[in-house]
Amino acid sequence: MTPTLVSSQTGAAQFLTVPGRGTVGRIHTLSSQYPVKLMSPSPLPSAKSLVIHVLSYGGGLVQGDNVTVRGTVSTSSTVVLTTQGFTKVFVGGRGSKQSLEIKVGKGGICALLPDPVQCFRGSCYVQDQVFEVEVGGSLCVLDWVCDGRTGESWEFERFLSRNEVWEVQPEPASNGDGTTNGDATTNGDATTNGESDEKAKGSRRRLVIKDNVRLDGSVQQRMLSPHSPHRMYTTLATLILQGPAFDALSSSLLTRFRNEKVNVQETSLWTVAKTTRGATVVKVAAEGGVEECRRVIWGLVGEGLEELVGREGVRALVE
Numbered sequence: 001m002t003p004t005l006v007s008s009q010t011g012a013a014q015f016l017t018v019p020g021r022g023t024v025g026r027i028h029t030l031s032s033q034y035p036v037k038l039m040s041p042s043p044l045p046s047a048k049s050l051v052i053h054v055l056s057y058g059g060g061l062v063q064g065d066n067v068t069v070r071g072t073v074s075t076s077s078t079v080v081l082t083t084q085g086f087t088k089v090f091v092g093g094r095g096s097k098q099s100l101e102i103k104v105g106k107g108g109i110c111a112l113l114p115d116p117v118q119c120f121r122g123s124c125y126v127q128d129q130v131f132e133v134e135v136g137g138s139l140c141v142l143d144w145v146c147d148g149r150t151g152e153s154w155e156f157e158r159f160l161s162r163n164e165v166w167e168v169q170p171e172p173a174s175n176g177d178g179t180t181n182g183d184a185t186t187n188g189d190a191t192t193n194g195e196s197d198e199k200a201k202g203s204r205r206r207l208v209i210k211d212n213v214r215l216d217g218s219v220q221q222r223m224l225s226p227h228s229p230h231r232m233y234t235t236l237a238t239l240i241l242q243g244p245a246f247d248a249l250s251s252s253l254l255t256r257f258r259n260e261k262v263n264v265q266e267t268s269l270w271t272v273a274k275t276t277r278g279a280t281v282v283k284v285a286a287e288g289g290v291e292e293c294r295r296v297i298w299g300l301v302g303e304g305l306e307e308l309v310g311r312e313g314v315r316a317l318v319e
Contacts, residue, residue, distance in 0.1 A: 010065075010066045010067075011032070011033050011034055011035045011036040011065070011066070011067045011068070012032070012033050012036070012067070012068050012069075012070075013031065013032035013033065013036045013037070013038045013054070013067075013068070013069045013070070014029065014030075014031055014032075014069070014070045014071060015027065015029060015030050015031075015038060015040075015052055015070075015071040015072070015079075016028045016029040016071070016072045016074070017050060017072065017073055017074050017077040017079055017108075018074050018077070019074055019075060019076040019077065020076075020077070022076075023048075023076055023077070023078055023107075023109075024043060024047060024048065024049060024050060024077065024078055025050060025073075025074060025076055025077025025078065025079070025108075026050070026077075027040055027050060027052075030052070034057060035056055035057045035058070035061075035065055035067065036054065036055070036056060036057075036067045036069065037054075037055040037056075037057065038052055038053065038054060038055070038069075039052070039053045039055060040052045040053065046310075047310055047312070048078060048308065048309055048310035048313070049078040049079060049080045049109075049111070049308075049309040049310050049312075049313045050077065050078065050079050050080070051079075051080045051082060051312050051313055052071075052079060052080070052081050052082070053082055053083060053084055054069060054081060054082070054083055054114070055083070055084060056087065059085070059088055060087065060088030060089060060090055061087070061088070061089050061090065061096035061098070061125070062090045062096065063090070063091070063094045063095060063096060063124075064094045064095075064096070065096040065097070066096070066097045066098075066099075067097070067098045067099070068098075068099040068100075068101070069098075069099070069100050069101070070100075070101045070102075071101070071102050071103070071110075072102075072103045072105070073102065073103070073104045073105060073108040073109070073110045073137075074105045074108055075105040075106050075107045075108055076107050076108065077105070077108050077109070078108070078109040078110075078111075078308070078309060079108075079109070079110050079111070080110075080111045080112075080113055080309050080312075080313035080314075081102075081110070081111070081112045081113070081114070082112075082113050082114055082115075082313070082315060082316050083114040083115045083316065084115075085115055086115045086116055086117070086118040086146075087114065087115065087116070087117045087118065088118050088120065089117065089118065089119040089120060089123045089124075089125045089156070090120055090123060091120055091121065091122035091123050094124070095123070095124030095125060095126060095157075095158070096123070096124070096125050096126075097125070097126045097127070097128075098125075098126075098127050098128075099127075099128045099129070099130075100112075100127075100128070100129040100130070101129075101130050102129075102130070102131045102132070102139075103131075103132045103133075103134075103168075104131065104132070104133045104134060104137035104138070104139055104243075105134050105137055106134045106135060106136035106137055107136055107137065108134075108137045108138070109137070109138045109139075109140075109243075109245050109308065109309070110131070110133075110137075110138070110139050110140070111139075111140040111305065111308070111309050111313060112129075112139075112140065112141045112142060112143075113140070113142050113305070113309075113313065113314060113315075113316050113317065114142065114316055115316045116144040116145055116146045116235065116237075116290055116293075117144070117145045117146075117159070117161075118145075118146050118148060118149070119145065119148060119156035119159050120148055120149055120152070120156065121148060121149070121152050121155040121156060122155070122156065122157055123156045123157060124156070124157045124158045124159075125156070125158070125159050125160070126158075126160045126161075127143075127160065127161040127162065128162050129141065129143070129161070129162065129163045129164070130164045130166070131163075131164065131165045131166065131242075132166045132168050132205060133165065133166065133167055133168065133208075133242060133243060134167075134168045134169075134170065135167060135168065135169050135170075136243075136244065137243055138242065138243025138244055138245030138246055139165060139240070139241070139242045139243055139246075140239070140240070140241055140242075140246060140305065141163060141165070141238075141239065141240040142237065142238075142239050142297070142316075143161055143163060143213070143237070143238045143239075143240075144235060144236060144237035144238065144284075144293065145159055145161070145213070145215070145235070145236055145237075146234060146235045146289065146290050146293075147234045147235070153232075153234075154215065156215075157216070158214075158215070158216045159213070159214070159215040159216075160212070160213070160214045160215075161212070161213045161214075161238075162210070162211075162212050163209070163210070163211045163212075163238070163240060164207065164209070164210050165207075165208040165209045165210075165240060165242055165279055166205045166206065166207055166208060167205060167206050167208050167242075167277070167278075168203050168204070168205045169203060169204045169205070169206075170203045171203055171204065206277070207277075208242060208275065208277045208278065208279045209240065209242075209275050209277070209279040209281065211238060211240065211281065213236070213238060232287060233285040233286060233287055234286065234287060234288070234289050234290075235284075235285070235286045235289055235290050235292070235293035236283075236284070236285050236286075236293075237282075237283070237284040237285075237286075237293055237297060238281065238282070238283055238284075239281070239282040239283075239284070239297065239300075239301065240279055240280070240281055240282075241253075241279065241280040241281075241282075241301075242278065242279045242280070245308060246280070246304075246308075248304070249301055249304040249305075250274065250280035252304070253272045253280060253282060253300060253301070254272060254274060254280070256300075257270075257271065257272045267286065267287040267288050267292065268284065268285065268286040268287065268288065268292055268293065268296050269284070269285050270282060270283065270284045270285075270296060270300065271283050282300065282301075284296050284297060284300075294317055294318075297317055298317045298318065302314060302317050302318070305317070
């Protein structure tokens with residue numbers, strides 16, 4: 001059955017949480033504009049997080065759609081951003097684009113746990129996700145893509161996903177006499193540590209990780225060639241963990257990876273590494289489709305994430 005496509009749209013959405021009950025917080029602002037919609041059910045008294053659903057009208061994105069979602073997770077708030085199904089990308093020469101800009105305050109937790117992106121034959125999709133995490137805040141990002149509808153094998157024109165995580169250090173407050181509160185120090189030559197450090201008004205930020213995944217025709221040809229040494233994976237996933245709330249989970253993953261023997265007969269592979277600036281990055285590739293990839297991710301981090309954000313927050317990993 002051919003889906004009904006609607007005309008392309010530029011949509012925007014935003015949310016803001018403020019401190020509230022315990023470490024969950026409460027939603028202060030929630031707004032959206034077609035073709036994107038944000039919904040958040042009222043949390044139960046036992047809830048461990050605020051769950052915000054990012055929805056698209058018509059079940060997906062069409063050519064020319066350009067959607068931006070901005071959000072702020074305040075101190076002492078725990079937020080899960082998720083979806084209620086695959087993000088379907090329909091065919092179109094101009095392609096579709098989604099942008100996500102999230103700020104996480106000190107002590108806040110944000111977990112991006114959507115269903116995978118599903119690009120149909122002939123489609124083009126670009127995704128930019130930028131996260132600014134204040135020192136003491138925590139972030140989990142799941143970014144995954146599958147190979148299309150039944151009978152399709154990576155037949156879209158282009159898929160590009162870019163993830164940037166920045167650590168933000170607020171500047172100490174001035175005392176009015178040229179001195180500042182706190183024990184912040186410099187290197188003596190007024191330089192910053194690394195070319196990726198930036199100073200914004202009232203704060204300093206440094207790039208923790210920049211992760212790009214690009215799939216286009218050349219990659220697909222190598223994967224699908226009968227002479228290719230590459231295995232026919234149908235789902236690819238990236239998981240990024242940053243901040244104190246995920247320290248124990250990150251340590252567990254690294255220890256498990258060091259001790260686990262590789263089985264070349266397995267139909268899925270995973271690897272993990274820690275960046276020099278503290279982020280933990282997990283990569284997963286599965287031959288058995290989304291369900292196999294889901295099982296691998298759940299086996300790696302599912303229980304740990306559920307303990308932090310609750311069962312409703314990890315729905316995309318258990319269905």
